[in-house]
Amino acid sequence: MMNIPCPFCGPRNEAEFAFGGPVKPRRPDPNATSDDEWADYLTQVPNPLGPVEERWWHVKGCGTWLSIWRDTRTHDIVEGPGNAD
Amino acid sequence: MQTDRLDNGGRIDRTKTLNFTFNGRPYQGFEGDTLASALLANGVRLTARSFKYHRPRGIVGSGVEEPSTLVELLGDDASGNRPVTTVALREGLAAKSVNCWPSPELDVGAINQMFARFLPAGFYYKTFKWPNWHLYEPFIRKAAGLAAAPAEPPKEGHFENRYAHCDLLIAGAGPAGLMAALVAGRAGQRVMLVDEGSEPGGSLLSRNLMIDGKPAMEWVRSVSAELAGLSNVRHLQNATVWGYREHNFVMVNEREPEQPSILERNWRVRAGQVLCATGAIERTLVFGNNDRPGVMLASAVQTYVNRYAVRPGKRAVIFTNNNSAYAVAADMQASGIEIAAIVDSRENPPEVARASVPGVEVLSGQVITTTHGRRRVRAVTVAPAKGGTGRKITCDLVTVSGGWNPAVHLWSQSRGTLAYDQALSTFRPDKAAQSAASAGAADGHLVLAEALRSGAEAGANGGALPDIPASDDLDYAVDPLWQVEQASGKAFLDMQNDVSVDDVHLALREGYDNVEHVKRYTTGGMGIDQGKVGNINIIGTVAMQKGLPLDEVGTTTFRAPYTPVSFGAIGGIREGSVALPYRHTPVTAWNLANGAFMYESGARWRRPGYFPRAGEAFQDTVNRECRTVRNDVGVYDGSPLGTFELKGRDVGRFLDHLYTNVMSNLKVGRARYGLMLSDDGLVMDDGVALRLSQDRWIISTSTGHADAINGHMEEILQTEFPDWNVFITTVTSQWNNATICGPKAREVMQALGTDIDISTEALPFMAFAEGHVADIPARVVRVSFTGELSFEVNVAPRDLLRLWQRILEVGVPFGIAPIGSEANHVLRVEKGFLSLGHEVDGPIDPFDLGLGWAMSKKKADYLGKRSVALRRAGTSNRRELVGVIPEPDRMIPEGGPLTPGGEKKPTEGFVTACVYSTVHDRWVGLALLENGHSRHGETVHVRLNDGVIPARVTPPIHYDAGGERLRS
């Protein structure tokens, strides 16, 4: 059971959260994308062997949807690449 | 008679005699004994039979490493497969050996020994094939399986779970763990010190060592006392750290914390740091017939002599490859055991070792090749390690020490790596993967002074080091001996699973040459002890045979638990409605009191299925309730429906994004049915939205999906439109409702008394109004799930029961009755109203369901729009919702498949629901059927294994197609 940092509640047990999946690219304008692009957006989720940005819902806490970077090999919560700048 | 009890010493209370039985015979021991020490004190040596060959076996170890004797406890304590060494003796204890019948002395299975030659590793893969395994299986299963399964839960007491947080969790209260706890505790850290033994001290309990010039146990006592006085230190004994999870989440199983009420407690500890001070486990040596009763680990013999004042033999041969056995020899000698010889495989055992037992014959460069005796060792054959003739030495005890393995199990569970240490010839902790460290023997510090120092360093964690108390201990030195090559007779690597050197050789010969293959082919290390004593000898044997260094052979994986943990402790008190709480409405108790048949109907709501009256069969009740609604008036509790209040100026466009139809143009005071799709175009939910004011809405969802829709809405709001002004509040349990439905519903409303104008003109279908009903503040909504004129009267939960009872009172003249879910189901099927759990199947979309009108063309985008279009463009022969009328009239089982002509062919749909319609006096149903919308009037066929049911395809509305009744 992981210890997930909630921005409002501090580190809390994973059991308080619901998993929301890896963060996908921004939703494209469905009226300005090809069929293939649309299907890819919906079906291809990031599945890296390493850090992935993902969402969790603090459903048994404050109700916040938060995102963390987590290494899928170790479950360590890590700094995301985007946090560098 | 405790014939082998020493006159003095031991940490036992000789004033408290305990009676116990073993395999039906009565014995006596003392308070402080384990079952193992008590049996040895009584001269019992043959205590078990082996798993496969049923060879005679005795007690080998003194703790959790015991590979040989497993017992089954009987009576109130009943539980199986307990290492005899871990069972604390208590008055009246009754135990028996596992795996033999009728007793270890007269074991019938011993006949297997005669066929041992034909039962090599993996023999079952090569035989028992004809005619099939299932024929042999019952016999194999009966022979396997060790103890009987527990027949009943514990009669008294319960299990519990508890959370704890600490800065430092120390596993093991031996010298290193105590030292670490002392240092960290004094520094004010929140410390949890956890030890599996009945009292602290670890190896010091078994050894005659001095610390600061006093017996080591004096030091243990003073440290324990100081720790007890520190409020920041929690010290648990009889507690095993059995699991080390991600994020330093550590599992501790505490046994008998509060007898008799709490049997076991499982602690879930979130630790800042974990210190593995788990000690080391002695390994056995591998020679011919090394499993014969009387062959024991040196550390175990030392424990029995010093801690339990038991003499496991009168004349011993000691077989070792390292120094530690010499200290054991000294203790044995002091207790009066004659040492016939020390057989040391090393050519030149260090002088410092020899000096501890002056005058004892040391046969250096020699090995034991085999043991003699039948049910107990009588002699050994000793021969030069390099080969040559042997000689026989009589003895009744063989004390073996193959060196020490750090107990790295917990460390490995944490994902820390291991490295092979040449000097210690074993694996020890290398790189940490979490905030974890090792100290003491667990880290390879096998001499007391080093263990104390490493404990202090770990406890200080970079801070100031205290003085390390002085201690005396023999230096440790070892030359590995993985197996005696000239062994004669079976030489066991894993006693519990009867795995010998020959088995490993066979595995390698047949190509099972990875250490994991060896393990699986031979089953070595797969017993209850998980190979604590023998695994490294298996690795060594593989290395020798393959000519590889040990670290290239590698270890198998250490997994949780370290020692077996009862499932009761893991589950704790969570059972039944504690694990799965009920949701209930203010009417639940009334329902139960009024004879409703209640069941779980999704999302943990327990709802009334139907309200049977005397003499009614199930179908009678449902028919009656349906007729009540269609002809008169019924009432049901609609509270479990998911309800959310949305506030804010952007709610309109937010709902436009969520629902397929336009919501933002809904007028205040009106309600609208809507469909929600996932973005990949699957039907998620349907419900009704009410606009209370410009910026204030109520939406309802189906009962089962309320929680999922809550998450869905919050995710989209918080991650995609964080700047939109929308606030979502769950109000399912803040607004309850009683729904009055039927042609006489308005009359019941009038009888209740209301200040709301409920005329069709003032409050038409899909409108709502606020006011009072029966003097209760209420919101009355004109929605209908039954197809009849309906008033959904929403009130605060505290008022629902009062309203409910009032409705049933005033409704009597109109023939009112409460309606259960079963009748509701019939009524909605007659109307062709959607039930997600029935009609939504796979990638069904709103067009398939005949709800294409709800798919807005006006809105450029909403969830699912693009995907439904994409899916429809790429698929054909879609399954579409239709009505079915079975001909002849009979029930069609729900899920009944439709196949072309009723033949045994791939299906073209299935019946989603079939009910007895009281308005038509016949069975009617709904179905998903390929291209069903264009097949009205056709006959389709339900194919069942006992016959085919023809059915006529109709539109999916069996009653009041124009909807006049619900609008009335």
Next chain:
Amino acid sequence: MPLDECLPIVNYVLMMQKYSIASLLRHGINNHTSWPKAWRSPPLKESYDVVIIGAGGHGLATAYYLAKEHGVTNIAVVERGWLGGGNIARNTITIRSNYMRDQSIPFYVKSVALYEEMTKELNFNMMHSKRTMIDVIQNYPMMRDRRRRQHIMDIYGSTYKRISEAEVRKRIPALTGGGPGSRLPVIGGMVHTDAGVNRHDAVAWGYARAIDALGGEIHQQTAVESLVRGADGAIEGLQTNRGLIRAKKVAVAVSGHTTTLTETAGLKLPLRTMNLTAFVSEPVKPLVDVIVNCPDAGFYFSQSDKGEMVIGGAPDMGQSFRRDIKQHVFEDTVSAMLSLFPSFKKLKLMRQWGGHLDIAQDASPIMDETDVPGLFVTAGWWGGYKAIPAGGLTLAHLVATGRPHELMKDFTLKRFRHLDYVMETGTTTAR
């Protein structure tokens, strides 16, 4: 059949040491010192007709059927660890065919049949125990779901039969919880007589031995670093820790790690890797003779021939390549089990572990040639153990002929282009 196509079969018959009681006795006399290797470790060649990545169940089965059914014997199975060490060693060995869709049922019916013949087929005792699975039903919607399966399964010759609560308890005497008035009372059961369990190691080893005898090669400790494409974009081979291996066709059968590999060829797939845990109890004398599945409570188990209860539950949330145990998921599974089997409170956990599975967007498997010509994948198996023989049979067919096998024709990658999900699990919430 032309001679060169017969050769592998002849070779197979001649080469393989027959395992039997007689051979066991014969070898017993000379202390088992002359058993031949079950499979060899030949030198790695520079190129093969087909390379299969992953010596797990699906990879080995594919190699076996390529050699046996299609005469393709210039093949290598490469494995980064040890053969049979992936998820085939980490599952709960339940073999069954109680599915819900026309697309799935015939495939699993075939797989069950192939498993039943496997001991004879491979001359290796799979210890196949066709012992029946009983679903313990505690909820009416679940009963409806199971009844729907029953009717459609019957079309394909798979059996499912409803039994009463009393009958459930008669056949599973240890089931003493879930009585009337309890939180989730048992309302009945479903009996699936086709279901069974067997020995997973035997499956891996039996296939490996047969592949070796048919002329195929298995290379352990051979880790693929990347897939290599030619100038035309088609697959050309693979870069491994032992150098470049050329291949005309490459099949990826690596469960969980599918996307990691295909991304080295610039290919994305609709898969997520998840962790599923299982655990065993201490071994006890025979107590439960059937596979017990409790879909409402959320666990299932069977008792192994060694006496251990082999227990599985729900997968963890979140993607994971860490084979670990989520304590809260584990505790949920255990307390669900104890509510139905209260006597197990005193039974002890002996060992637990995790395994990977990759789940497609619609939770159904994928078997197809990818957009990279010559590169094939078999993935998305949720409970892929039961699919091993039929999965190998159908993938071998696809690789050898270029055409999907009839039994797997609906499980293409192309289906995702139009979001044409199979959705074996039913609805969006179950997904």
